[in-house]
Amino acid sequence: MSQPLSGLLHHERPIFAYGHPGRSGASLPACDVPAVDLQALWPAALLRDQPPALPEVSEPQVVRHYTRLSQWNMSIDTAMYPLGSCTMKYNPRIADLAAGLPAFADLHPYQPEEQLQGALLLLHELEQMLKALGGFSRVTLQPAAGAHGELCGLMMIRAYHADRGQARRKVLIPDTAHGTNPATCTLNGFTALELPTSAERGVLEPETVRAALDDEVAALMITNPNTLGLFETHIVEIAEMVHRAGGLVYMDGANFNAVMGKFRPGDIGVDAMHFNLHKTFATPHGGGGPGAGPVGVSAALEPFLPIPTVERVGERLRLDYDRPRSIGRLRSFWGNFLVLLRAWVYLREHGAEGLSRVSELAVLNANYLRVQLRALLHVPHPQHCMHEVVASDRDLRPLGLSTVDLAKRLIDYGFHPPTVYFPLVVPGALMVEPTETEAPETLDAFVAALAAIVEEAHSSPDLLRSAPHLAGVGRLDEARAARKPRLRYRPDPDPETP
């Protein structure tokens, strides 16, 4: 048996592989009540016939395994993570402390309302703050994510039209939209109609909307700023047009980090918008959730808010389940409470001026990157951007290289890659969102890394093609994963090691 050398580049197997039959990392109290005979209590048909094959490991093994796994992750805490449209900014530690407080974490939502007054007050205060930021008449805190917020918003829009005896079936969506937008339409029985954005200007033109509007249109779904990092300059005119045709306007708030204190969607006729708390208000992304996607609404949609809402009556707060025109429920309980708590902390720490400053610096950082990137890569919209800038692999393609090669090579320079191949309107897109919490010198280092990679693309393209070289694993075979799906651990029938 030769011993492989791994140093700090340890290779960790699934936790199941470290087990031994009979081992357990549990610490359970002795039973302080009379023992019961399961066979006597339950009919035989209910009894489990084989125990689940869970890991059989000690606590130190568990701690070492997951600590090692964590070291295989790039994260905001370890590197710049300029993932466009995701707003990967620093997550304040005071919010971690808040989310761990027993005074909140130990509460069960079905305790008597008198025992929940602090939690309900916090939700009420959060709703007030989000209302102020977006210019809305109410905000529901229920949705668990941005896409869940979209679902909520479109349900309310559907209810609004049904309430007026209209069965409008179409939703207009620009071609720069996130995939969740059309998927949400389908779930609501709507047909998504894709609107082309101007190739030159990257925004939705009023003529395009006008041509698509009719009495079948329930809503326009628009992301603003959009996924090209551009502000939809015709938003006011377009919103008016949609309203005149009897439709409503839904705004995807994924990129709200760019406009806090500068633009309030509710003021210009947006009827519903989801806030992504994990983006704009810095609740940690958790390796892909949980986040939260509260939805702000105009007065027109208020009757249709999901249940429950939090209502303040004098000094007392109560949950209101009795809303006859409500779209109903979207989930259990009241929302992703501990995520909402973190967002409350972020908003209370920053205040009005701080939030405006956040947007100013987010846009400053993105534009600073934009002007540097123009010299290195093709930037389809080089004039101005908001929170993110989109480049493409147009100039790399003649060298036989593509976006993915550039992205993987960035890993070797210590940066998480940007969002790749999105938005779809830019072939080979690279979507870079630095956020406000990256220092200018970090942006310079990022640009220097890109410059070095572009240089390598000409001098030694294979370095890019075979990247990453310094990630613990090399480039992974995604095609094979899909062709031969292995979606759970199975013990190796003939292990190589005894």
Added chain:
Amino acid sequence: MRDLPHTEQQISAMLQAIGVPDLEALFDVIPEAARFRGTLDLPPALSEPELRRELQRLGRRNTVSSTLGRGASGATGGALGNQREADDEGPLPFIGAGLPRHAIPAAVDSLAARGEFATAYTPYQAEVSQGTLAAIFEFQTIVCELFGSDYANASMYDGASAAAEALLMARRLTGRPRALISAGIHPEYLQTCRSYLSGLGDDVALESLPSNAAGATDLDGLQARLARDVACVVIQTPSFFGVLEDLIPLAKAAHDHCALLVALCTEPLALGLLQAPGRAGADIVVGEGLGLAGPPSCGGPGVGLFGASGAKALRQLPGRLVGETVDVHGRTGYVLTLSTREQHIRRAKATSNICTNHGLIALRFTIHLALLGPQGLRRLAQLNLAKAVYAQRAIAALPGFAMRFPAPFFNEFAVRVPGGDAAALVAYASDQHGVVPGVALGAFDERERATLLVGISDLHRRQDIDRLVAALREASR
């Protein structure tokens, strides 16, 4: 602001590089009609010490176990520097109702709090996300094992949305519109399913199934309602009332009509003792895992568990999946896979609009189950059952109290209270005794005004249960 690194000097230099005079000019692209010129009506900014005080102010208005029995002005807990006197603590509320409470080992908290896990994002770039991906792969395996399912996804928002997605998946798999739903389903899950299906036209019907005297789904009633347009039968076990369902005959009946059986479990700990729903014939199994992942957290974030079996199921699963593969050197690694089901690829034709999972809570669930192992899981389940039986026998012996349904149950049971007003009993016991004895079910169903749902946990000591029984005895006099 401490999170903003820019110095004034750097800002000037950057503005110059961009070629704009000041920060305001960066927003000139916003048309004047859309430009907000006012001041946001937000409370003043707070420093960290002030934030802590403010959190304390709000926390003091809540009542948690450490403050029960001492009025509503107790401590907010250790993290803010308050001493908690363990002996003085009232018992944890006797509430499960879809959100059971269990002891969570400290290792779960410390590992899941690692920034490398918590501050990463969706593992789109597999080579720098192997930690998240490997953990999800383990999570999928554990869910498959617990549920007895062939496949499990990377998790959903919560149990209720997972149940709704299961209905949608059953419609896709069968091409049929209707769903028959047991009367024992959590009422909030039923409401969620209704909302999710509301947009799919008039052909959608959710029909409630009758229960038998034991509080379980009535087999004859199911047989009578099964027809060629039924996509699935949805059964919760343990039910909202705590009743254990025998899935085997229900699954057979559904399958005889080419319908699917969807099993729902809001207390996966029961599966330490209870037959895996997949092995009892369930085609899709969904549930809520928060009880084994963390404290009740006011109800969220939780973690929706989603398993399914059968060759056709894989391509119809909603949400994310992680698969094993190899890298260019032949080493094992993990990637997000089969994404052609998902919204970012398929857009309007996706299996779901979900774009995320509840990765961090799924990680907590995974770590806890890894610590327990099969033996720990069984012992923890036995502990819950023994304590629940102890409580149930004592309460059923109280004058005027009666079991709403006969056994079998796991760690939760419904009782009818004397006087017929469970809500008043809860209020009285909470105020006078510092004991929250359960959930009054009248809030969910007017016909169940007299019913109290009592949830018992491994965290309830014998003296806590004795205190509950004493409070109920006194309160019902």
